[in-house]
Amino acid sequence: MRGQNFKKKPDKTNRKKKRRDNVREQNQCRFCRSKTRFIDFKDIEILGKMLTHRGKIFSRKRSGNCASCQRKVKLAIKRARFMGLLPFTS
Amino acid sequence: METVTKRLYEALFLVDSGEAAADWQGINDHIKKVLERNEVEILSMRKWDERPLAYPIAGKKRGTYILVYFNAPSAKITDIERDSQLSERIMRVLILRGDHITPEDMAKDTPAILAEKNIAPPAGPKAELVKELETLAAEDDDEAPLDVDAKLD
Numbered sequence: 001m002r003g004q005n006f007k008k009k010p011d012k013t014n015r016k017k018k019r020r021d022n023v024r025e026q027n028q029c030r031f032c033r034s035k036t037r038f039i040d041f042k043d044i045e046i047l048g049k050m051l052t053h054r055g056k057i058f059s060r061k062r063s064g065n066c067a068s069c070q071r072k073v074k075l076a077i078k079r080a081r082f083m084g085l086l087p088f089t090s
Numbered sequence: 091m092e093t094v095t096k097r098l099y100e101a102l103f104l105v106d107s108g109e110a111a112a113d114w115q116g117i118n119d120h121i122k123k124v125l126e127r128n129e130v131e132i133l134s135m136r137k138w139d140e141r142p143l144a145y146p147i148a149g150k151k152r153g154t155y156i157l158v159y160f161n162a163p164s165a166k167i168t169d170i171e172r173d174s175q176l177s178e179r180i181m182r183v184l185i186l187r188g189d190h191i192t193p194e195d196m197a198k199d200t201p202a203i204l205a206e207k208n209i210a211p212p213a214g215p216k217a218e219l220v221k222e223l224e225t226l227a228a229e230d231d232d233e234a235p236l237d238v239d240a241k242l243d
Contacts, residue, residue: 034219038190042102042138042157046216049223063226083102083184084143084153 029066031073039072041079047086050077055087096131096161100191103156103174104147104182107140110154117179121156124173124180128166133159139201147181159188159196 138157174183
């Protein structure tokens with residue numbers, strides 16, 4: 001039992017290292033790769049995934065977005081929040 | 091002499107679901123009236139979606155969104171916004187410049203139409219992006235320090 005529990009939750013240092021490796025594999029952010037020039041505030045499917053369960057926007061480090069795409073995402077999320085499409089908090 | 095330049099705009103109106111279901115034509119006419127009062131040339135006006143709101147607005151939990159594309163003189167946008175805010179039937183409005191919008195974008199099926207026809211959203215780069223982002227949401231561990239709040243609820 002003990003061994004299984006340990007497997008499920010690897011210690012934090014390992015997990016962080018893995019994430020950093022993932023980021024390095026790509027040299028472009030996911031929006032640049034899909035050649036999205038404009039992020040629409042009505043795309044709730046996409047924008048909703050850029051939020052934590054609490055409704056906070058993922059950081060650039062976390063989402064892997066480039067600076068310009070992160071700004072576009074930020075603006076779109078804030079517009080969607082105003083229209084009641086996405087939560088400010090939950 | 092002053093020249094009036096007309097630009098393409100995209101507006102999303104939020105109205106109460108109950109009212110929209112009871113008097114759909116009436117609410118459409120109301121929005122049209124607000125727009126036409128301000129020298130607007132409406133290109134397309136459709137129901138975007140009917141969905142629960144992320145947070146209650148004016149005591150309402152569900153809302154109907156109406157998407158309008160129109161050409162309007164830029165000076166009139168503030169007037170449209172003010173008229174909408176004064177209107178009791180319009181809960182929110184967001185008007186954005188639509189220079190990047192093509193006629194194909196305007197003709198695209200809205201979520202409401204897709205749901206009516208019972209079609210899944212078309213696959214494309216967007217669907218791939220959504221799939222990719224799912225892994226991001228799955229890794230979400232931001233909530234750990236806030237567990238204390240959950241216990242209080």
